[in-house]
Amino acid sequence: MRTAIYPGSFDPLTNGHLDVLERAAKLFDRVIVAVALSESKNPFFTLEERVALMKPAVARMKNVKAGVFDGLLVEYAHKQKAQAIVRGLRAVSDFEFEFQMALMNRKLAKDIETIFMMPKETYTFISSRIVKEIARMGGDVSPFVPPHVAAALKKKLKTAQ
Amino acid sequence: MRTAIYPGSFDPLTNGHLDVLERAAKLFDRVIVAVALSESKNPFFTLEERVALMKPAVARMKNVKAGVFDGLLVEYAHKQKAQAIVRGLRAVSDFEFEFQMALMNRKLAKDIETIFMMPKETYTFISSRIVKEIARMGGDVSPFVPPHVAAALKKKLKTAQ
Amino acid sequence: MRTAIYPGSFDPLTNGHLDVLERAAKLFDRVIVAVALSESKNPFFTLEERVALMKPAVARMKNVKAGVFDGLLVEYAHKQKAQAIVRGLRAVSDFEFEFQMALMNRKLAKDIETIFMMPKETYTFISSRIVKEIARMGGDVSPFVPPHVAAALKKKLKTAQ
Amino acid sequence: MRTAIYPGSFDPLTNGHLDVLERAAKLFDRVIVAVALSESKNPFFTLEERVALMKPAVARMKNVKAGVFDGLLVEYAHKQKAQAIVRGLRAVSDFEFEFQMALMNRKLAKDIETIFMMPKETYTFISSRIVKEIARMGGDVSPFVPPHVAAALKKKLKTAQ
Amino acid sequence: MRTAIYPGSFDPLTNGHLDVLERAAKLFDRVIVAVALSESKNPFFTLEERVALMKPAVARMKNVKAGVFDGLLVEYAHKQKAQAIVRGLRAVSDFEFEFQMALMNRKLAKDIETIFMMPKETYTFISSRIVKEIARMGGDVSPFVPPHVAAALKKKLKTAQ
Amino acid sequence: MRTAIYPGSFDPLTNGHLDVLERAAKLFDRVIVAVALSESKNPFFTLEERVALMKPAVARMKNVKAGVFDGLLVEYAHKQKAQAIVRGLRAVSDFEFEFQMALMNRKLAKDIETIFMMPKETYTFISSRIVKEIARMGGDVSPFVPPHVAAALKKKLKTAQ
Numbered sequence: 007m008r009t010a011i012y013p014g015s016f017d018p019l020t021n022g023h024l025d026v027l028e029r030a031a032k033l034f035d036r037v038i039v040a041v042a043l044s045e046s047k048n049p050f051f052t053l054e055e056r057v058a059l060m061k062p063a064v065a066r067m068k069n070v071k072a073g074v075f076d077g078l079l080v081e082y083a084h085k086q087k088a089q090a091i092v093r094g095l096r097a098v099s100d101f102e103f104e105f106q107m108a109l110m111n112r113k114l115a116k117d118i119e120t121i122f123m124m125p126k127e128t129y130t131f132i133s134s135r136i137v138k139e140i141a142r143m144g145g146d147v148s149p150f151v152p153p154h155v156a157a158a159l160k161k162k163l164k165t166a167q
Numbered sequence: 168m169r170t171a172i173y174p175g176s177f178d179p180l181t182n183g184h185l186d187v188l189e190r191a192a193k194l195f196d197r198v199i200v201a202v203a204l205s206e207s208k209n210p211f212f213t214l215e216e217r218v219a220l221m222k223p224a225v226a227r228m229k230n231v232k233a234g235v236f237d238g239l240l241v242e243y244a245h246k247q248k249a250q251a252i253v254r255g256l257r258a259v260s261d262f263e264f265e266f267q268m269a270l271m272n273r274k275l276a277k278d279i280e281t282i283f284m285m286p287k288e289t290y291t292f293i294s295s296r297i298v299k300e301i302a303r304m305g306g307d308v309s310p311f312v313p314p315h316v317a318a319a320l321k322k323k324l325k326t327a328q
Numbered sequence: 329m330r331t332a333i334y335p336g337s338f339d340p341l342t343n344g345h346l347d348v349l350e351r352a353a354k355l356f357d358r359v360i361v362a363v364a365l366s367e368s369k370n371p372f373f374t375l376e377e378r379v380a381l382m383k384p385a386v387a388r389m390k391n392v393k394a395g396v397f398d399g400l401l402v403e404y405a406h407k408q409k410a411q412a413i414v415r416g417l418r419a420v421s422d423f424e425f426e427f428q429m430a431l432m433n434r435k436l437a438k439d440i441e442t443i444f445m446m447p448k449e450t451y452t453f454i455s456s457r458i459v460k461e462i463a464r465m466g467g468d469v470s471p472f473v474p475p476h477v478a479a480a481l482k483k484k485l486k487t488a489q
Numbered sequence: 490m491r492t493a494i495y496p497g498s499f500d501p502l503t504n505g506h507l508d509v510l511e512r513a514a515k516l517f518d519r520v521i522v523a524v525a526l527s528e529s530k531n532p533f534f535t536l537e538e539r540v541a542l543m544k545p546a547v548a549r550m551k552n553v554k555a556g557v558f559d560g561l562l563v564e565y566a567h568k569q570k571a572q573a574i575v576r577g578l579r580a581v582s583d584f585e586f587e588f589q590m591a592l593m594n595r596k597l598a599k600d601i602e603t604i605f606m607m608p609k610e611t612y613t614f615i616s617s618r619i620v621k622e623i624a625r626m627g628g629d630v631s632p633f634v635p636p637h638v639a640a641a642l643k644k645k646l647k648t649a650q
Numbered sequence: 651m652r653t654a655i656y657p658g659s660f661d662p663l664t665n666g667h668l669d670v671l672e673r674a675a676k677l678f679d680r681v682i683v684a685v686a687l688s689e690s691k692n693p694f695f696t697l698e699e700r701v702a703l704m705k706p707a708v709a710r711m712k713n714v715k716a717g718v719f720d721g722l723l724v725e726y727a728h729k730q731k732a733q734a735i736v737r738g739l740r741a742v743s744d745f746e747f748e749f750q751m752a753l754m755n756r757k758l759a760k761d762i763e764t765i766f767m768m769p770k771e772t773y774t775f776i777s778s779r780i781v782k783e784i785a786r787m788g789g790d791v792s793p794f795v796p797p798h799v800a801a802a803l804k805k806k807l808k809t810a811q
Numbered sequence: 812m813r814t815a816i817y818p819g820s821f822d823p824l825t826n827g828h829l830d831v832l833e834r835a836a837k838l839f840d841r842v843i844v845a846v847a848l849s850e851s852k853n854p855f856f857t858l859e860e861r862v863a864l865m866k867p868a869v870a871r872m873k874n875v876k877a878g879v880f881d882g883l884l885v886e887y888a889h890k891q892k893a894q895a896i897v898r899g900l901r902a903v904s905d906f907e908f909e910f911q912m913a914l915m916n917r918k919l920a921k922d923i924e925t926i927f928m929m930p931k932e933t934y935t936f937i938s939s940r941i942v943k944e945i946a947r948m949g950g951d952v953s954p955f956v957p958p959h960v961a962a963a964l965k966k967k968l969k970t971a972q
Contacts, residue, residue, distance in 0.1 A: 008516065029602050033491065033516075033573055077787045090516055095588075095605070105578075109610055109775035114789060119512050122578070122605040127449050127592055131270035143238045145275060169355065190441050194330065194355075194412055251355055256427075256444070266417075270449055280351050283417070283444040288431055288932050292753035304721045306758060399948045431936035436950060453592035465560045467597060610771050614914035626882045628919060652838065673924050677813065677838075677895055734838055739910075739927070749900075753932055763834050766900070766927040771914055 010034040010090040010121075011083050013075065015042050016056050017049045018155045019063055020137055022129035026094035029123050031067050038086055039064060043076040050138055051162065063152050080115035091120045096130050171195040171251040171282075172244050174236065176203050177217050178210045179316045180224055181298055183290035187255035188231060190284050197230050199247055204237040211299055212323065224313050241276035252281045257291050332356040332412040332443075333405050335397065337364050338378050339371045340477045341385055342459055344451035348416035349392060351445050358391050360408055365398040372460055373484065385474050402437035413442045418452050493517040493573040493604075494566050496558065498525050499539050500532045501638045502546055503620055505612035509577035512606050514550050521569055522547060526559040533621055534645065546635050563598035574603045579613050654678040654734040654765075655727050657719065659686050660700050661693045662799045663707055664781055666773035670738035671714060673767050680713050682730055687720040694782055695806065707796050724759035735764045740774050815839040815895040815926075816888050818880065820847050821861050822854045823960045824868055825942055827934035831899035832875060834928050841874050843891055848881040855943055856967065868957050885920035896925045901935050 010030055016023060016039075030037050041056050051059065053074065060072040075082035083091060091111065093104050108120035132150045141147050141159040148156045171191055177184060177200075191198050202217050212220065214235065221233040236243035244252060252272065254265050269281035293311045302308050302320040309317045332352055338345060338361075352359050363378050373381065375396065382394040397404035405413060413433065415426050430442035454472045463469050463481040470478045493513055499506060499522075513520050524539050534542065536557065543555040558565035566574060574594065576587050591603035615633045624630050624642040631639045654674055660667060660683075674681050685700050695703065697718065704716040719726035727735060735755065737748050752764035776794045785791050785803040792800045815835055821828060821844075835842050846861050856864065858879065865877040880887040888896060896916065898909050913925035937955045946952050946964040953961045 033602060033604070078784070078789050105607060106775040106777070106780065108607055110780055110784070112607075113775070113793065114784075119516060119606065121516070123602065124588060124591055124595075127452055130449055130452075131267040131274070133267070136267065136271055140239070140271070140275075145239050149274065194441060194443070266446060269446055273446075280355060280445065282355070284441065285427060285430055285434075288935055291932055291935075292750040292757070294750070297750065297754055301722070301754070301758075306722050310757065400945070400950050428936040428938070428941065432941055432945070435936070435954065436945075453589040453596070455589070458589065458593055462561070462593070462597075467561050471596065610774055613771055613774075614911040614918070616911070619911065619915055623883070623915070623919075628883050632918065677924060677926070749929060752929055756929075763838060763928065765838070767924065768910060768913055768917075 007035045008090070009036040009038065009086060009088040010092045011038050011040050011073075011079070011086060011088045012092045013040040013042055013079055013082075015049065015134070016060060017051055017134050018056065018137065018151060018159065019059055020129070020132050020134060020151050020155075021149075022094065022096070022125045022132040024063060024152070025125045025129055026092065026123050027064065027070060028067065030092045031070050034090065035069060037067075037070045037092070038073045038088065039070060040073045040075045040079075040082060042079075043074065051158070055158070055162075059155050059158055062154060078114065080111050080118055083118050084115065089118065091118060093120060093122050094125050095122045096125060096133075168196045169251070170197040170199065170247060170249040171253045172199050172201050172234075172240070172247060172249045173253045174201040174203055174240055174243075176210065176295070177221060178212055178295050179217065179298065179312060179320065180220050181290070181293050181295060181312050181316075182310075183255065183257070183286045183293040185224060185313070186286045186290055187253065187284050188225065189228065191253045192228050192231050195230070195251065197232075198228075198253070199232055199234045199249065200225060201234045201236045201240075201243060203240075204235065212319070216319070220316050220319055223315060239275065241272050241279055244279050245276065250279065252279060254281060254283050255286050256283045257286060257294075329357045330412070331358040331360065331408060331410040332414045333360050333362050333395075333401070333408060333410045334414045335362040335364055335401055335404075337371065337456070338382060339373055339456050340378065340459065340473060340481065341381055342451070342454050342456060342473050342477075343471075344416065344418070344447045344454040346385060346474070347447045347451055348414065348445050349386065350389065352414045353389050353392050356391070356412065358393075359389075359414070360393055360395045360410065361386060362395045362397045362401075362404060364401075365396065373480070377480070377484075381477050381480055384476060400436065402433050402440055405440050406437065411440065413440060415442060415444050416447050417444045418447060418455075490518045491573070492519040492521065492569060492571040493575045494521050494523050494556075494562070494569060494571045495575045496523040496525055496562055496565075498532065498617070499543060500534055500617050501539065501620065501634060501642065502542055503612070503615050503617060503634050503638075504632075505577065505579070505608045505615045507546060507635070508608045508612055509575065509606050510547065510553060511550065513575045514553050517573065517575075518552060520550075520553045520575070521556045521571065522553060523556045523558045523562075523565060525562075526557065534641070538641070538645075542638050542641055545637060561597065563594050563601055566601050567598065572600070572602065574601060576603060576605050577608050578605045579608060579616075651679045652734070653680040653682065653730055653732040654736045655682050655684050655717075655723070655730060655732045656736045657684040657686055657723055657726075659693065659778070660704060661695055661778050662700065662781065662795060662803065663703050664773070664776050664778060664795050664799075665793075666738065666740070666769045666776040668707060668796070669769040669773055670736065670767050671708065672711065674736045675711050675714050678713070678734065680715075681711075681736070682715055682717045682732065683708060684717045684719045684723075684726060686723075687718065695802070699802070703799050703802055706798060722758065724755050724762055727762050728759065733762065735762060737764060737766050738769050739766045740769060740777075812840045813895070814841040814843065814891055814893040815897045816843050816845050816884070816891060816893045817897045818845040818847055818884055818887075820854065820939070821865060822856055822939050823861065823942065823956060823964065824864050825934070825937050825939060825956050825960075826954075827899065827901070827930045827937040829868060829957070830930045830934055831897065831928050832869065833872065835897045836872050836875050839874070839895065841876075842872075842897070843876055843878045843893065844869060845878045845880045845884075845887060847884075848879065856963070860963070860967075864960050864963055867959060883919065885916050885923055888923050889920065894922070894924065896923060898925060898927050899930050900927045901930060901938075 012027055012030055027039055043053050057074055064070045064072055137147050137150050173188055173191055188200055204214050218233055225231045225233055298308050298311050334349055334352055349361055365375050379394055379396055386392045386394055459469050459472050495510055495513055510522055526536050540555055540557055547553045547555055620630050620633050656671055656674055687697050701718055708714045708716055781791050781794050817832055817835055832844055848858050862877055862879055869875045869877055942952050942955050
């Protein structure tokens with residue numbers, strides 16, 4: 007059985023993330039979408055909220071489950087008996103940082119391979135950061151995130167005022 | 168009549184910005200240089216100061232006026248009956264973020280087109296950030312910004328001590 | 329009246345080219361799509377064929393006309409009393425060559441400005457070269473070029489055998 | 490069973506290619522390294538030679554076999570019942586062309602996913618083109634290709650004189 | 651006598667930095683590795699600590715000495731009678747910012763040339779930021795930094811808890 | 812004594828090349844500008860012509876001399892007792908190929924270091940290829956090359972007709 011980890015902060019989950027996840031789910035027996043505790047110091051959504059938003063989104067994908075990790079990604083991958091880390095690449099600017107991280111992870115754990123996949127080209131311009139910016143300015147984010155994420159963004163922003 | 172918006176935080180206005188603005192002013196009937204309220208949380212100059220520095224700089228360009236916007240750029244463009252957003256491109260690293268923003272804006276407003284223009288090559292290395300850094304270290308910024316901006320930088324830095 | 333030139337070899341015209349052309353036609357009073365004689369030494373279609381394929385494609389755009397140029401682009405632009413050259417940018421790799429050409433053209437003619445526009449993101453991966461490759465291998469190019477261009481490709485390839 | 494295609498012209502096979510191939514072989518049940526007939530008009534080694542150099546190199550990898558393809562890659566992938574195409578990425582400049590090809594292949598065949606993998610960092614600078622150049626100038630290529638490829642290069646160059 | 655400055659924040663010094671430094675030391679009569687006071691507002695190590703970590707690392711290189719600078723780099727270079735500034739380039743993303751800084755420095759001081767050198771390819775993925783992240787997560791940083799730096803990282807992290 | 816090689820095909824020599832050469836001449840005791848025999852199969856100027864155009868251009872630089880090389884660059888560098896290879900970098904697209912070549916050269920000769928220098932920013936857009944294109948189309952190349960090169964281009968183009 008081959009297992010892949012799809013790590014990220016998912017703050018929040020976007021349609022671009024889900025697109026990569028679905029593609030990965032076709033190539034591996036099991037995919038664990040791993041929500042990172044540590045990536046940002048002031049996340050918009052708490053870790054618990056980000057996991058709670060992830061779960062319904064992946065419920066329909068049978069071989070995908072949501073997990074949480076803190077610390078070194080490769081240690082988490084070892085614990086999950088994963089052979090691969092999946093990363094989505096949208097743009098050249100992603101490329102270099104992703105490659106550095108992948109080389110570093112390879113140095114730390116030789117048995118885990120990072121593979122890169124492309125989201126659908128219409129998702130190229132979607133990022134969690136841009137989605138949050140549009141939401142903050144009162145724009146409509148429904149084309150970019152699942153409905154329950156759009157609702158959560160709206161609610162969180164109201165509470166914040 | 169064709170109107171273009173040239174948006175930015177202009178913190179502060181540089182000779183590179185003015186160069187792009189002059190080029191845009193030749194291609195459109197009206198150009199609105201739109202100072203953004205929101206881009207940075209701790210701007211060096213306040214919004215009022217940034218607008219006040221912009222006004223004398225564009226006074227000599229007949230079809231250019233300075234505006235202020237907060238919120239979604241495309242909504243501001245609609246209010247101003249603009250057909251185009253103008254962005255200056257200096258380097259490959261600008262390119263991708265600019266393209267993502269442009270694609271996002273197109274998604275939000277199909278009738279507004281983003282166009283990219285190049286500043287004079289001698290302005291390639293000028294950015295508001297580098298200008299502020301040099302000013303802070305006591306360097307001479309007069310080749311990179313208009314005289315009244317250089318004076319404002321000096322005054323602001325003295326006050327800050 | 330503002331006139332823009334949209335130059336290229338158009339060997340052959342793709343849907344990506346037409347998308348940029350339509351966007352440019354909204355920002356200028358007149359757009360001349362200028363088929364270049366000289367760009368490639370062994371074009372797939374002759375200059376006459378390329379112009380003949382262009383004409384029906386632009387017939388429905390009222391302020392667009394097809395032209396032909398040989399020699400320096402900026403001289404052609406001067407003859408057409410154009411103020412701008414329009415270029416489509418799809419990818420970072422286009423960016424640098426396009427910028428070098430634009431800077432060179434600015435050196436040769438200060439009164440002509442190059443502006444860059446983005447095709448629809450679904451056209452990102454279309455290029456004349458890739459279209460020809462797929463056609464040569466017997467693939468279906470109908471999603472990437474207008475019907476009359478697809479037909480011309482098929483006919484030309486049969487004749488070549 | 491999951492099958493991946495690793496396509497290329499392999500003119501000639503390098504240690505960088507073999508490194509990617511070994512990594513792919515760990516993630517898929519079966520990997521077909523597919524030598525392309527058509528990529529270059531004047532290959533250094535003929536198709537037969539390139540396949541003959543590939544076979545001993547992959548003999549020790551149990552789930553890898555060498556194949557040959559002509560025409561559309563996605564058609565070959567369908568015939569082989571493959572779910573994935575594997576591509577090695579060494580540098581940013583590879584990235585964009587690879588992405589364009591991957592998007593085009595996705596358009597032509599939705600059920601086949603392209604994944605990108607990184608060779609070992611010490612193979613970053615190795616390409617078939619550079620290997621041939623060094624061989625032509627009498628340099629030692631033994632650190633960059635398997636011994637039987639180094640021998641074949643030497644022999645071919647002698648014959649060519 | 652030719653002198654070069656190798657500036658940076660060195661927070662902390664990595665094996666990649668030392669590799670560039672050794673290469674520079676072969677090309678110049680004297681190299682001053684200049685630890686910058688100002689680059690980051692919240693450095694992990696204080697300026698004194700960073701200089702203290704640098705000194706033993708460069709002790710074995712006869713024509714290298716450690717210095718400290720605050721303010722404009724070119725003024726420091728003038729004071730040291732340097733002709734060159736040395737910068738390591740690892741990746742395309744470094745490239746543009748480095749070029750902007752180099753052009754700016756050239757504007758501020760025409761007599762000082764910036765040169766770029768490459769670290770060993772196995773150090774491509776090492777950066778001070780990634781080293782600190784791994785250390786924070788309890789990973790082993792000993793392959794990426796000199797032993798005394800690894801020890802200092804461990805000690806500092808314990809104290810911080 | 813420190814010697815650097817500045818290699819290239821110089822087909823033809825441009826003001827950008829001379830700018831890099833002058834900068835290198837300040838940092839090394841001796842610089843050999845090495846005209847390559849082999850880089851292009853159909854050079855515009857013959858090797859003899861390219862060397863003849865180089866000689867008067869470097870006559871005024873006392874520590875620069877023109878040389879010719881065929882074969883491996885690092886072997887030529889060894890023969891000249893050089894410690895460094897100088898390359899000009901204008902754009903990101905140069906960067907990767909240059910880095911690959913530099914890594915390869917380092918593999919072939921550990922004692923020779925490649926350093927990268929920037930031409931003046933107004934020379935960013937000048938390349939031998941673009942200069943030849945403009946000359947072919949009858950444009951004025953005098954701002955981009957020394958006068959005797961401009962004359963040689965004109966003469967060669969007349970003869971070719």
